[in-house]
Amino acid sequence: MGGRDFSLHGTKDDEEEEDEMMMMIKAKLMHESDTILLSEKLQLAGRKLTTNGVVDSVVEVLRRVRGPFAVIWLHVDTQRVYFAHDRFGRRSLLYRRWGTSRCGDMIAELAGVETSSKEFFSSDVTHFVLSNVAIGEDDQDLMQYQELPASGIYVMDLRATKDTSLSYRMEFHPYAPIVPKLPLTIPKPEAPSYILDRFGCKFSCPTTTGKVDLVTKMLESSGRALLIALSDAVGVRVRSIPSRPSLEELGPTARVAVFFSGGLDSVVIAALAHFHAPATEPVDLLTVCFDEVSNFASPDRRAAELAHAELCTLFPERQWNFIKVNVSLVELVKQQRKVQALMAPCDTHMDFNIGTAFWFLSRGRGVLTKSTEAAEIATLDELNAFLKPHQADLPGLEAKDAALTLFDDKYVNGGALLCPVVRCGRKRKHGCVLRVCKSCCVKIQRAVNKLVPLESQHVNQRELQSCRAKLLSMGVSEAKLDLLLGLAKTRDEASKKLLEQQFVSCFVHRSKQTELPTLSNPTSASTRTSCSFSTLSHYQTNAQVVLVGIGADEQLAGYGRHRTTLINGGEQALRAELNTDLSRIWKRNLGRDDRCIAAHGREARFPYLDETVVSTIATFPISSLCDADLPRGVGDKRVLRLVAATLGLSNCAGLPKRAIQFGSRIAKVSNTGSNRQTQGKNKFSSVM
Secondary structure (H helix, E strand, O other): OOOEEOOOOOOOEOOOOOOOEEEEEEEOOOOOOOHHHHHHHHHHHHHOOOOOOOOOHHHHHHHOOOOOEEEEEEEOOOOEEEEEEOOOOOOOOEEEEEOOOOOOOHHHHHOOOOOEEEEEEOOOOOEEEEEOOOOOOOHHHHOOOEEOOOOEEEEEEOOOOOOOOOEEEEEEEEOOOOOOOOOOOOOOOOOOOEEEOOOOOEEEOOOOOOOOOHHHHHHHHHHHHHHHHHHHHHHHHHHOOOOOHHHHHHOOOOOEEEEOOOOHHHHHHHHHHHOOOOOOOOEEEEEEEOOOOOOOOOHHHHHHHHHHHHHHHHOOOOOEEEEEEEOOHHHHHHHHHHHHHHHOOOOEHHHHHHHHHHHHHHHOEEEEEEEOOOOOOOOHHHHHHHHOOOHHHHHHHHHHHHHHOOOOOEEOOOOOEEOOOOOOOOEOOOOOOOOOOHHHHHHHHHHHHHHOOOOOOOOOHHHHHHHHHHHHHOOOOHHHHHHHHHHHHOOOHHHHHHHOOOOOOOOOOOOOOOOOOOOOOOOOOOOOOOOOEOOOEEEEOOOOEEEOOOOHHHHHOOOHHHHHHHHHHHHHHHHHHHHHHHHOHHHHHHHHHHHHHHOOOOEEEOHHHOHHHHHHHOOOOHHHHEOOOOOOOOOEOHHHHHHHHHOOOOOHHHOOOOOHHHHOOHHHHHOOHHHOOOOOOOEOOOOO
16 A cells, blocks of 8 residues: 655655555645645654554544545554545545445445444455545446545554454544634724735725614624635635746746636635735636537626626736636537546536536636736626626516517417417417417517617618518507517616617517627627737646635525525524535535546635635624525625625626536536436436
8 A cells, every 4th residue: 555645745655664654645734734744743643553542643633634635544553544535525535345235335324423433344345445536447337436425534443353253343533513713793983994814915894885783784794704714715725835946937827726707706716816826926717618609608708707807907916817718519528538537426417517617627728818907897787787688677678568468368178378379379388478489489579679670780671571570470469569669669778778789578488599798799788898908829727726616605605595495494494504515515516526626637725615714604694694685696695795895896796696507508518419408416428
């Protein structure tokens, strides 16, 4: 048995000459030095081990480790094998055993909140494999591996406990719960208007506008605590990256990159990275898109472009390298098997979508847009209109469209509603404001949009007459058609300024021909950005470390179901769900993500899962996390939105959450063919 140090500081073999102890460590200890220190501490603890000791000194060392790690450590004298990863599973560790089914899955059975052990025979475990990736000849082999539970430390004691039966023992030692920091306090009126993190970085105190009450004061206190804790977490993850003299001849090179969706979590991390990265070094912002049909203009890409422009404005002294990772369908299919092997034993469609996004992001190969001068900040209204151009007009226009009642209801035996359009007869879709089927609704939208052209468009009278005749032939009366066209011309002035587009609005049926504005089109949505960029060029990031925003949604009530839980079950139910989300993040996310990111030799670091950040958030009242009376993009992750606003990030502070598989459009691309109706939780088969 041998091992090596997988940290950024080299590949030193940790095998001791005297064969006293052997180990494999993959770790980055954020509050101490690195894996060398952990190796030394384990060796010192190993020398204190006795066969009859009550307290296991090695277990105690591993329990005190802070930061991501995975370790397999054999103490030869006592024949004890220690294996574990950190409490969140930030570093992948899988296991597989061969043997009888008599003892069941000891690993899963022992995992819990109490110290426990179980005896087994040599025939029960003929082979036992621990690895950071699944190893096998085919998919069936790969799926025999399981994620090691991240709730504690396992010890396999290979000393025979009975001379005749050769019985051995598997032990489990749970981690102590993370203790919340001291309760929040409301600062006194004479308190300073700024705060400092542990590195001396100065920030304005988060403040809100409007009425001042206890909830508001607690939100501001939560904002101060989160800003300090998060800046500390980003700081220790950025400042600890070693320099690389071999790259100095290339000029300023980014040592850190951010997985940059343009959403709240990633933009806050990027902004905080500015305060901790060396002033002369760029920061790489990696954004991935799979939507080849739209010329790689997915929601995440559009949001990321505007967030990049905003960072240029706020921190013009920093070089922000914006790297567009554009993935074609051909490339996606080409790399599919690699991703499937890495994500194993995870096997759902959602696992593939997320794992693939991280794999291509970590590869770090794309088109570079390098900022050269500051940008005027795009407003939140412009960003929301850019990503969701129909949203502002939905309530008013849809209500008016529905009130028109273009057609009378048409029923068949049994009470089912049919589409009332002449010569149609399809089933009517419930909720359609025009009260017709999908096909007819889209046809009406397209016809009306042509009948009410933009001022800049050439008007073809013959086409207008054809569209009007088509609507009349569908059964729309002249009077109601005129009313419908009048509504299509009625729109909010802000929308007119931004989009210059008329439309009939239906939440259920969207016309696929409705052209959304793109940043590359100078006649499209006005973003009011004056940021200029250098010539586009192909780029390969040299960053060794990538900052990833995982953990924010699980702790700060970022998922839509959190809002539902708060409405239906109250604060206690939401608190319980958040605790559950965090306790299972090792199985649902982090093992898979670490394997896909590390495949390219990069180290993922997760500021939101810093132990101090987690213990700080645990003190926040639910009112600082979620307010169900406020809309999405405002009432969720309230305290993080306040932190973003304090940093000057006005755009992302008002954006609702978009899951990476939808924001990058990989779900749209991979859900084709036989996967067309595939749900995210279903087993993945193939892209094509």
